[in-house]
Amino acid sequence: MGSAQKVVLAYSGGLDTSVILKWLIDEFGYEVICFAADVGQAEELDGLEAKAKRTGAKKIYIKDLREEFVRDYVFPAYRADVAYEGTYLLGTSLARPLIAKYMVEIARREKAFAVAHGATGKGNDQVRFELGCWALYPEIRIIAPWKMDEWKLRSREKMIDYAKKHGIDVPVTKKKPYSMDRNLLHISFEGGILEDMWNEPSEDMFVLSCSPERAPDKPTSIVISFKDGDPVAIDGRKLSPANLLARLNELGGKNGIGRVDIVENRYVGMKSRGVYETPGGTILKVAHRGMEQITMDREVMRLRDDLMPRYAALVYNGYWFSPEREALQKLIDESQKGVTGDVRVKLYKGTCTVTGRRSRYSLYNPQIATFEEDEVYDQKDAAGFIKLNALRLKVRAQVRKQGKK
Numbered sequence: 314m315g316s317a318q319k320v321v322l323a324y325s326g327g328l329d330t331s332v333i334l335k336w337l338i339d340e341f342g343y344e345v346i347c348f349a350a351d352v353g354q355a356e357e358l359d360g361l362e363a364k365a366k367r368t369g370a371k372k373i374y375i376k377d378l379r380e381e382f383v384r385d386y387v388f389p390a391y392r393a394d395v396a397y398e399g400t401y402l403l404g405t406s407l408a409r410p411l412i413a414k415y416m417v418e419i420a421r422r423e424k425a426f427a428v429a430h431g432a433t434g435k436g437n438d439q440v441r442f443e444l445g446c447w448a449l450y451p452e453i454r455i456i457a458p459w460k461m462d463e464w465k466l467r468s469r470e471k472m473i474d475y476a477k478k479h480g481i482d483v484p485v486t487k488k489k490p491y492s493m494d495r496n497l498l499h500i501s502f503e504g505g506i507l508e509d510m511w512n513e514p515s516e517d518m519f520v521l522s523c524s525p526e527r528a529p530d531k532p533t534s535i536v537i538s539f540k541d542g543d544p545v546a547i548d549g550r551k552l553s554p555a556n557l558l559a560r561l562n563e564l565g566g567k568n569g570i571g572r573v574d575i576v577e578n579r580y581v582g583m584k585s586r587g588v589y590e591t592p593g594g595t596i597l598k599v600a601h602r603g604m605e606q607i608t609m610d611r612e613v614m615r616l617r618d619d620l621m622p623r624y625a626a627l628v629y630n631g632y633w634f635s636p637e638r639e640a641l642q643k644l645i646d647e648s649q650k651g652v653t654g655d656v657r658v659k660l661y662k663g664t665c666t667v668t669g670r671r672s673r674y675s676l677y678n679p680q681i682a683t684f685e686e687d688e689v690y691d692q693k694d695a696a697g698f699i700k701l702n703a704l705r706l707k708v709r710a711q712v713r714k715q716g717k718k
């Protein structure tokens with residue numbers, strides 16, 4: 314069938330995609346082309362090309378997407394001061410649409426009839442990958458083995474046994490079976506021993522950060538510079554988006570910043586526990602908010618904050634390429650004009666605290682805000698302001714009083 318036999322597989326070299334690569338070849342005879350997106354997995358990409366070909370891949374694309382990931386996905390979301398359910402900083406969620414974008418691009422180039430992924434039928438990634446692919450390439454077929462009747466490897470133990478049987482090296486053992494996903498924004502841990510809500514994450518699990526208890530006794534102070542809502546420099550040194558986030562990860566990790574242990578509501582309806590390390594993203598969120606506090610109009614900030622949970626849910630649920638997310642993004646980006654200046658933050662034993670703000674666009678006027686005597690603000694004006702705002706409360710109280718008679 315020629316090109317109809319080609320499948321582009323989102324490949325990480327981990328347990329799931331390594332097994333799926335071999336399974337697609339043996340079960341259906343497909344010609345599998347692997348795609349690995351470098352979004353900051355570091356040493357996890359070492360030897361990936363050789364491993365994919367040993368396992369049977371016809372070809373593998375490995376594309377460095379770190380700058381695009383941070384510039385076009387992380388920064389736009391963080392302009393929204395984003396957090397899903399108030400806590401999760403969307404580390405995995407933001408990488409998936411970018412991976413989907415290049416999956417379908419390669420599928421077009423290779424004239425593949427389908428793309429494949431290793432996400433399970435219980436998780437969020439299946440939705441993110443598939444919505445992303447279909448938004449950009451409506452005609453593409455999607456192969457998701459976990460949702461196929463032919464797939465019999467429905468546990469990590471069975472997949473590990475399958476990998477051993479076929480000589481596939483995988484970085485997961487039955488003794489340490491939790492799932493990991495890493496990119497430049499965060500690293501996540503799910504499943505396995507973490508499925509028991511009472512199990513505390515072990516210290517040797519963490520990769521990007523030390524524990525707050527082991528962090529230095531001396532605080533670290535840094536200055537982050539912003540331009541229209543995006544960070545552009547640390548301590549006066551301009552850095553590219555990816556290099557800036559990597560530097561914040563290093564500084565935050567050394568100071569025990571960015572660890573969270575949460576139970577979140579997945580889009581498919583179940584609750585799931587996730588342990589995340591997001592050191593640089595945590596610093597960025599705190600500093601960005603500090604910058605907005607002096608440069609952003611009050612009502613514009615309230616409007617953006619009202620919309621943030623909706624925006625975060627759209628990203629979490631896989632609707633990055635949806636018209637509603639794009640419309641919200643335009644409003645958010647407009648709100649960030651003038652969010653420019655410097656924020657000083659102190660990093661200390663798991664905490665990130667704003668200690669200074671400055672901007673030529675600052676809306677803070679010390680002559681108005683001062684507690685000392687001034688000639689700018691007439692305090693007598695506040696009396697009428699309060700009376701007008703109290704009017705509806707007084708009327709309501711009077712009506713209630715009359716009703717009790």
